Amino acid sequence: MAEKNLEMLFYDHLRDIYYAERQILKALPKMARAAQGADCKAAFEKHKEQTETHVERLQQVFDIIGKRAQGKTCEAIHGIITEGEEIAEEYKGSPALDAGLISAAQAVEHYEIAQYGTLKTWATQLGLKEAVSLLDATLQEEGATDKALTKLAVAAANPKAKAA
């Protein structure tokens, strides 16, 4: 069982979120194109830029533990992104579209917050100080993005979406 310890769990999760971040990187430009409001488009574009930095930080964490940066299929992010794509299709032309897209983006954020929070806890326990800093930097940004999306969500769910 030597290989199935906390180091291995950390590595497995790192591969999971690395795969997830790259799927998110592909999904965000589609969401930005689908969005109706300028604020919503801008939020998704900003999130894409941040995600590029998050991918780079993950590559640095792989370096720290001496492993090759390699993704591992993450069914959770596939499910979350699929739900966003369904909203984009089903609510195309509806005044509630952006509200729906923002909800999908917040589901993405919360998946990331959960994973980075876990990875930070484990990196702390494993004494990987530099990795803790990198993971925490991303965790703080994901939290800030989620708060910004909550503000947008309130604006997007305004009476014009309601009155369609």
Add this chain to the structure above:
Amino acid sequence: MAEKNLEMLFYDHLRDIYYAERQILKALPKMARAAQGADCKAAFEKHKEQTETHVERLQQVFDIIGKRAQGKTCEAIHGIITEGEEIAEEYKGSPALDAGLISAAQAVEHYEIAQYGTLKTWATQLGLKEAVSLLDATLQEEGATDKALTKLAVAAANPKAKAA
């Protein structure tokens, strides 16, 4: 487009989380059985009891909007639960098992936090005051459960998991 407004988006998401909660209800006893530590088992059992209340509250929200309580397949929760099942299998007998199970439970929590946060925002906008109270009660409990799981995660990722 009359049917694709915010009311419909709210109903769609209500069906999504109703399905998700019932999947979580089935998954939690398995996670409690798989867990090694008494604290971890107890946390999953408590979460199951809370989830029963959350399902009942959702049924009340369906009543408020005059719709039948009916789930809608949620790919996201399937993906998240599948990842938890994989950890339970791959880390069986490992001292890192509970750390892995808790991480899966936190991914579930964050999915719920995202969905209930969204539903609460929309219910507020739609003037569904009673629904706002019900959704907020669950949202607060999910947040508290996530915090409790974070404490457990730190304990579970202790040196015995590391030293396997």
